[in-house]
Amino acid sequence: MELVVFILASVMVVAGAVGVIVRSQPVHAALSLVLTLFGVAVHFVALGAHFLAAVQVIVYAGAIVVLFLFVIMLLGVDKSEDLSIEPFPIQRPVAVAVGAAVAGLVIAAVVRARDTISEGVPLRADDDENVRALARNLFQDHVFAFEFTSILLIVAIAGTVLLTRKEHRKVDP
Amino acid sequence: MSASILGAVVPTTTYYLILGAVLFGIGATGLMVRRNPLIMFMCVELMLNAVNLTFVALAVRFGNIDGQTAVFFVMVVAAAEVVVGLGIIISILKRRPGVTADDLAELKG
Numbered sequence: 001m002e003l004v005v006f007i008l009a010s011v012m013v014v015a016g017a018v019g020v021i022v023r024s025q026p027v028h029a030a031l032s033l034v035l036t037l038f039g040v041a042v043h044f045v046a047l048g049a050h051f052l053a054a055v056q057v058i059v060y061a062g063a064i065v066v067l068f069l070f071v072i073m074l075l076g077v078d079k080s081e082d083l084s085i086e087p088f089p090i091q092r093p094v095a096v097a098v099g100a101a102v103a104g105l106v107i108a109a110v111v112r113a114r115d116t117i118s119e120g121v122p123l124r125a126d127d128d129e130n131v132r133a134l135a136r137n138l139f140q141d142h143v144f145a146f147e148f149t150s151i152l153l154i155v156a157i158a159g160t161v162l163l164t165r166k167e168h169r170k171v172d173p
Numbered sequence: 174m175s176a177s178i179l180g181a182v183v184p185t186t187t188y189y190l191i192l193g194a195v196l197f198g199i200g201a202t203g204l205m206v207r208r209n210p211l212i213m214f215m216c217v218e219l220m221l222n223a224v225n226l227t228f229v230a231l232a233v234r235f236g237n238i239d240g241q242t243a244v245f246f247v248m249v250v251a252a253a254e255v256v257v258g259l260g261i262i263i264s265i266l267k268r269r270p271g272v273t274a275d276d277l278a279e280l281k282g
Contacts, residue, residue: 006184010192017196020215021203033215036196040222043189047233052225052244059248064218064255071259072211075266081209087275095205103198110190117186117234130241137238138245149249156253160260 005046012039024080030068037061051131189230196223208273210262214255221251 012035019032037060044053086092110117138146200219207213225244232240266272 003182003184006188013192013196014199017199017203017219020212020219021199021206026209026211029212029215033218036219037222040226043192043226044229046184047189047229049229049233049241049244052229052241052248055245055248056225059252060218060222064252067255067259068211068215071263075263075270092206096202098205099198099202102201103194106194106197107191110187110194114185114187117190117231133238134241134245137242141239142242142246145246149246152250152253156256160256163257163260163264 002046005042009039009042009046012036012042022083024083026072026081027069030065030072033068034061034065037065048130051134186230186234190227193223193227193230196220196226208275210265210272210274210277213274214258214262218251218255221247 016032016034016036016039019035020029023029023032037056041053041056041061044050044056197220200216200223203216203219204213207216225247228240228244228247232238232244265277269276
């Protein structure tokens, strides 16, 4: 049963990821991204990371993808782009080769190290214990990092407002 | 593969790590292939998710919650990064509609 869940979620993840890079319309790519993010959320649930699964759906699939769609609609770039135009012909095969090489090297390392990582079943915490343990870890061991993220978010908001505001020209008297 | 075998085999941590590697490879490929800055941004998100999946798989495997806390921070930083990045993309695309990453090789407005 767990393997079935794993396979289905993995198909979602990989199909969505491939959809992001082959779809010519940005809106379709954004919706494929939602598929991938939901697949990752399913994996999080299967691994027992319930809080992160909820955050994944709310923040990633909710906020971030909606932000992407807002920008696509706002800028009117929802036209299909012609993917057959390739100004630098060798780039695409080289890029695919490099991407496959990166994935292949990591997979080779993981498969070689599978005895160290251990083929055992992943440990699974209780349902409530995950949120509790995460909260304890976050607000005791990493409380300063947590507070600094609020500064990061403030700076990000201020920077975005500054970047996207309309320039008001000063009228010289 | 019969249903009984499917039921008996339980996905191990290695499976999740391999999936993370594949997802990272797809994201990296997309980042190199595509020229639309928005799509390139989505590919960055794919790679971040691959790393998140790896983090959670290993955190669960070794029973150490620190990995999940790291994923939480990655998500916060990713949200901030998307906000700033999309702000930059909006300000560029408002000035020059339909621009691709190739046209932005020089730092000028």
